[in-house]
Amino acid sequence: MFANKVVLVTGGSSGIGAAAVEGFAKEGAFVAFVGRNETKLKAVAERCGANTFPIKADIAKDEEAKTIVAKTIEKFGKLDVLVNNAGISRIVGLSDPNILDAFDLIMNTNLRAVVLLTNLAIPYLKETKGNIVNVSSVASTTIPSLMDGFVSYCVSKAGLDQFTRGAAKEFASFGVRVNSVNPGPVITDMAVNSGIDNVPDDDMMKNITALGRASDADEVSDLIQYLASDKARSVTGSCFVIDNGMLLK
Ligand SMILES: NC(=O)c1ccc[n+]([C@@H]2O[C@H](COP(=O)([O-])OP(=O)(O)OC[C@H]3O[C@@H](n4cnc5c(N)ncnc54)[C@H](OP(=O)(O)O)[C@@H]3O)[C@@H](O)[C@H]2O)c1
Numbered sequence: 001m002f003a004n005k006v007v008l009v010t011g012g013s014s015g016i017g018a019a020a021v022e023g024f025a026k027e028g029a030f031v032a033f034v035g036r037n038e039t040k041l042k043a044v045a046e047r048c049g050a051n052t053f054p055i056k057a058d059i060a061k062d063e064e065a066k067t068i069v070a071k072t073i074e075k076f077g078k079l080d081v082l083v084n085n086a087g088i089s090r091i092v093g094l095s096d097p098n099i100l101d102a103f104d105l106i107m108n109t110n111l112r113a114v115v116l117l118t119n120l121a122i123p124y125l126k127e128t129k130g131n132i133v134n135v136s137s138v139a140s141t142t143i144p145s146l147m148d149g150f151v152s153y154c155v156s157k158a159g160l161d162q163f164t165r166g167a168a169k170e171f172a173s174f175g176v177r178v179n180s181v182n183p184g185p186v187i188t189d190m191a192v193n194s195g196i197d198n199v200p201d202d203d204m205m206k207n208i209t210a211l212g213r214a215s216d217a218d219e220v221s222d223l224i225q226y227l228a229s230d231k232a233r234s235v236t237g238s239c240f241v242i243d244n245g246m247l248l249k
Contacts, residue, residue, distance in 0.1 A: 001027040001028070001225070001229050002024055002027040002028050002029035002080075002081075002225075002228075002229070003027070003028035003029075004028070004029075004030075005024075005028075005029045005030070005080040005081060006029065006030045006031075006032070006072065006076040006077070006078050006079050006080050006081070007024045007029045007030070007031045007032070007080065007081040007082075007083065007228070008031075008032045008033070008034075008068070008069070008072050008079060008081070008082050008083065008121070009021050009024070009031060009032070009033040009034070009083040009085055010033075010034045010059055010068070010083065010084055010085050010086035010113070010117065011034065011035060011085040011086030011087065011135075012031070012033025012034060012035060012041070012044060012054070012085070013033070013034075013035030013036075013037050013040035013041045013043075013044055013054075014035065014037075014040055014188065014189055014190075014193060015186070015188030015189060015190055015193075015217050016085055016135060016183070016186060016188060016217045016220045016221065016224075017033065017035075017083070017085040017086065017135075018040075018044045018217070019216075019217035019218050019220070019221035020083055020085060020220075020221045020224050020225075021033045021044055021048050021052060022044075022047065022048050022221070023218070023221040023222065023224075023225055024081075024225065024228075025048040025049055025051055025052050027225065029051070029080075029081075030051045030052075030053070030075075030076045031048065031051065031052045031053065032052075032053045032054075032055055032068075032071070032072040032075060032076065033052065033053070033054055033055065034054075034055045034056075034057050034059065034068055034086065035054070035056070035086070036056065036057070036058050038056055041054035041055075041056060042054065053071075053072070053075050053076070055067075055068055055071050055072070059086050059109060059113035059116075059117070060105065060108040060109045060112075060113060062116060065113055065116050065117060065120075066116070066120065068117065068120070069117065069120040069121050069124070070120075073124060078124060078127065078128055079121055079124035079125060079128065079130060080125075080128045080130040080131075081130055081131055081132070081133065081228045082117065082118070082121045082125065082130070082131075082132045082133075083132075083133045083134075083135070083224060083228070084113075084114040084117060084118070084132065084133070084134045084135065085134075085135040085224075086109065086110075086113070087109060087110045087135060087137075087156075087190075088105070088106060088109050088110065088190075088193070088194050089106065089150065089153040089190065089191075089194045089196065090102040090105065090106060090149075090152065090153070090194060090195070090196075091147060091148070091149035091150065091196050091197070092149050092152065093148055093149040093151075094151060096149075099152070102152055103152040103155075106152045106153055106156050107152070107155075107156050107159075109156075110153070110156035110157065110160065111156045111159045111160055111163065114134060114160060114163060115163065118132060118163075118167060122171065122176070125171075125174075125176045126171075126174045126175075126176060129174070129175035129176060130176060131176060131177040131178065131179070131227070131228055131236075132167065132176070132177070132178040132179070133179055133180065133181065133224050133227045133228050134160055134163070134164050134178070134179070134180040134181075135180065135181055135183070135220075135224070136157045136160045136161050136164070136180040136181065136182045136239060137153075137154075137157040137182055137183060137184075138182050138183065138184045138241060138243045138246055138247055139153055139154045139157045140154065140157035140158045140160065140161045140182060140239070141158070141161075141182075141247070142154075142246075142247060144208070145208065146200050146204065146205075146208060147198070147200070157182075160180065161180060161182070161239045164178055164179060164180045164237065164238075164239060165237045165239075168236040168237030168238075169237060172236060172237075177227075177232070177233075177235065177236035178236060178237065179227045179232070179235055179236060179237070179238050179239070179240065180238075180239045180240065181220055181223045181224055181227065181239075181240050181242055182239050182240060182241045182242065182243070183215060183220050183242050183243060184208070184209055184214070184215070184241075184242070184243025184244055184245075184246035184247070185205035185206070185208060185209060185214035185215065185243075185244070185246065186214060186215045186216070186217055186219075186220055187202060187205070187214050187215070187216055187217070188217055202214060208246055208249060209243065209244035209245050209246045209249065210244065210245025210246070210248040210249055211244040211245045212244075213244050214244065215242060215244060219242065220242055223240060223242050227240065
């Protein structure tokens, strides 16, 4: 489905992003992917084959983020799909003295970097009439009851959904589509990677959905692939919920 297409995935060293790298590579794409952890980047590259290209960069730091699109173009010569997937959370309540540090880190990673990477990628996406898939969350429209202290994360994802719609409108006349996937609970290492104490176990994740299950990263990767493919040529500015019915509860 993606033969000879070039895909760039941020946060490809773990979880949903790693599943997306694997999924796109299986479908014939050349895949550049980004993370900070060299060991994890290398493991994904080894698993996904020679057409994948790990890029070590911290997207929350402008100087590092600015190298990502340039390195992708240098390696593969064009860009067809940008998947803005990298994201973090912190559990810090609004009464906590550290709230602004947590808020800034979350916003820089989950939203500001998306703006910067979109800005850098768009000239190349216009050339290929490519598209962008952002990885948002159901937390863009609800405050999950799993634990308190999620507000900064929820605000970042609410902003990301509005960014998706705004970018879709701005780029539509160039034939560039922009959409998001908005997962509910997905079984990944996100809570551990985000340094969250009392990590919710799989059963807690399942209990907050109507279907009584949490998704595997592959299921979200499949939806990302659909939106990035020509099958979704009539879809832009849409935020696709994939939450096992969490929003129904
Ligand atoms: N898991 C869920 O239940 C769930 C639900 C809804 C939405 N989401 C969203 O799905 C996306 C992926 O999350 P996940 O569950 O797959 O989590 P994950 O396993 O922790 O993966 C997060 C990825 O983002 C990368 N990353 C984080 N900060 C970065 C930075 N500053 N610079 C570069 N890379 C960075 C990490 O790479 P390094 O560690 O190598 O830097 C890692 O590859 C996030 O946007 C998250 O908000 C997750």
